[in-house]
Amino acid sequence: MLSREQIKRYSRQILVPEVGGEGQQRLLKSSVLVVGAGGLGSPAIQCLAGAGVGRLGIVDGDLVDITNLHRQTIHAGRLGLNKALSAHHFVEQLNEDVAVEAYPCALTPENARTLVSEYDVVLDCTDNFPTRYLINDVCVLEDKPLVHASVLRLEGMLTTIVPGRGHCYRCIFPSPPPRGAMPTCQEAGVLGITTSVLGSLQAAEAIKLLLGTGNTLVGRLLHLDLLTMDIDEVVVHRNPQCPVCSDEGAFDIHLEQYAQQGCELE
Template sequence: MGRQPIVRSGRELSGPEITRYARHVLIPGVGLEGQERLVAAKVLVVGAGGLGSPALLYLAAAGVGTIGIVDTDVVDLTNLHRQVIHSEADIGRPKTESAEAAVHRVNPHVSVIRHDVRLDSRNALEVIKDYDVVVDGSDNFPTRYLVGDACVMLGKPHVWGSILRFDGQVSVWWAGHGPCYRCVFPQPPPPGSVPSCAEGGVLGVLCAAIGSVQSTEAIKLLLGIGEPLVGRLLVHDALAQTWDTLTVRADPDCPVCGTHPSVIELIDYVEFCGVPGAAAAGEEPVPTVTVREAADALAATDPPLLVDVRGEQERAIAAIPGAVPIHLDLFRSGAAFAGLPRDRRILIHCKVGGRSAEAARLALRAGFADVASVDGGMLAWIEQIDPAQTPY
């Protein structure tokens, strides 16, 4: 059963537009009137990455008249196996600029609004307020909670997707019609407990599966057709090729959309979600060394112990010679400490420094006195010390 269309009226299409969208116009439930609504619609896509790529391309092809793109990143070689809106020629280019060009190649009649800003509690409401639907392709918890809360406060439907390795999830959060993001995920996971795609990897084609569902949901909401994923969480396992549907409900005690909300304005979402390796209140920050300092120390006659907390797959791509592999999970469980020397300096590294900072803090809490995290991690080592190795 459909709902009222979010876009109530459109504009008359030209003859060439009717030809372009003819296969839509032929569909009962869309028709000429529905296509006119799509042309009048405004959709904001948060993130021009893995999920944003298929969403942007299909929304543009469908004729959504105005598409906003939020991103501050630039195109990197590691993006290209999944972020199909960009090409090798775009490396180093702002993602919003590259995405805008790709959208216009698909459909030159679409108006693109670039938001080259990092969404935060100061600007999110202003960015989101003029759009009909928000498609959330963000890849971090602070932005997901920020967008979710902002959509509640503005009454906007929040078409959310998430991917990691071979698994994906998608839903439509819409307070007043069903649960919001915080109803189902009231608290973020412990800092560092869920790897990012940069740490854990992601199957590139999974982005197409989840991003295309997000595009479909956005179009259904705009037109008021079908049954949107409000109150349902769609879970995809690409290895098993299964799609499971979980029923989710609004929480009357939700701090954002509940009966007596306690969050009535946007907060500091980085602080809310925590930062891996961050110091607790009143606690000293983790000692760090630069990769140059680490290299000099390792070349000395009495070198420190270098510990690599990354996974086996990462170490297979690039590694610092002599580093001892001890996964971060062993620091979290405490199992790592039995094998670490207490009378020798310990340097810990990961890919960029977040996981090593967490491991160093745990070691310090366990009573190890001389521990430091290698700032910038493996990527900094490759850039400054050993450029013959492969960045990832």
């Protein structure tokens, strides 16, 4: 049952037919794990906390740097602090309804399955390939929905993965590119609005999954070019030979395979 204060706080959201009072209660009982509290994670965390998702887990081993602040606005005033801890402070100040668990460390094969298993939905807000593959593989193994996004300059991609209902990340990208083949945001740059748009869309997909409403991006890959405002959608299918999500898949998590995928783990 929603309290009087909660009814007032979420009143505009409750008026949305797809949410209502029952949906708001469902959100307050739900949980999301956000891996990466940087450019994508910052807007996603803000949207999820504002919406009243009852429990947020935030994983990040990095520290807040001044070069982050043009796009990672939730960290304002906390230079040098771990990003997971900084995000924890932000959420506590924004919405006391939300329980926050900060994990000030990298996601690794040793801790990934334990962390992922404790949440309803996972958001991949990371910026390197080994961690992206690790998150995908663990979510498939733990049967957890995953919302993935990636950005560069003024472009971004977004997809939603629900194990057993469609593709996984490896179905689209079977193997990571060679080391140095893809520039990072540090090398090529990124505009803050790009991460804001894509991170907010990740939160939107997560909220739809938690509410069980709307059409998610399961089976679809969305590409956005904010310079031209072109939005392209590609239909993607489950790969019957995928080593992770196929019926014959016999996959397990081993540290060596991620360390060899082209760059260091976070």
